[in-house]
Amino acid sequence: MAEIQKLIDGYRRFHKKYFLSDTTLYEELDKVGQSPKTLVLACSDSRVDPSIISDADPGDIFVVRNVANLVPPYEKDDKGFHGVSAALEFAVRILKVENIVILGHSKCAGVHTLLNPEAVEDSDFIGHWVDIGQPAKEKACDFVGSCVESDALQHACEKEVILLSLKNLMTFPWIQERVGAGSLTLHGWYFRISDGGLQHFNPKTGVFEEIF
Template structure:
């Protein structure tokens, strides 16, 4: 644990501990004397620039978060396999009874770039296989903006992949049931990291508009 970066991380943890375990802040004593009760599940990208807790200035215990390459939700599959994302969705919806699920996409997503331009990543590797979940988004984006302007295609595919993840989310029987019986709401949000803007998906129209903050 001697390298500079690890030292920096530990120093950050020291600040965290001083705030939550030594001072007057009672957040963790409350959170550990009961059970966690986050109201929102966020499915975001692993990208270091788009941490949902930092973006929303969330407090400990407020968000249940799943992060993966390109913030994707796989289709519902029963049977075997190691379904980490599906397990987290199931836990959040059935056990924690979250009220909202947000798919949080973003500009300059490396996972979506790997889907569009596979030569940038290892052929047949884990990334290629994973991002294939959003193949439908690639097709839709290509139909909408063509392939000439690669940056426009990249951005459009990021937007379309949020729609694909929401479509897949609705294939989970317990998600569908919770939206019908206890008003679980599903949202698609796009963080444009280049200008700090948030866009919200209108799920009926399939269009995005800037969120007025």
């Protein structure tokens, strides 16, 4: 109960700030609607909240979160429930965001599961979902020179998953088209939980570089 009370107290602070003290932002968002310029696709991990990390205001970022910040490949003919793909389509084709950020992070349990699938052999959904990351796992094993569990393999795989998600974004025809036209830019970010460091992938150098 104490945990829920903490959230209710937080809601009251939020409500006071945006609906009692200064109402202009939400009045505008209500009247005009949302027009976020950036979609952030992040892991569901409770420590890596895109709005908190980027200190964003309401209306600034359109957020999609899932286990291990994975983008599935474009699958038009598969009539499964494509929640991530639907959110991408809404952000890119309706909201016309100008940036997509894939936000990965250290100590990712989803990536750990990808590397150690035996832990979720009995799972209903997790194992199948993180399987999207297989190509990233193979690259990380090649890079480290071993598929045996290690911190180096975990770090390498967390970054390869970001690159795989960026690659899979380009399998969506309307993303490919807008990137080609220069109206949409893709970004890969990596957040370190230990010290709050943030890196971005530099496509020119092919490595993740510190942001600061």
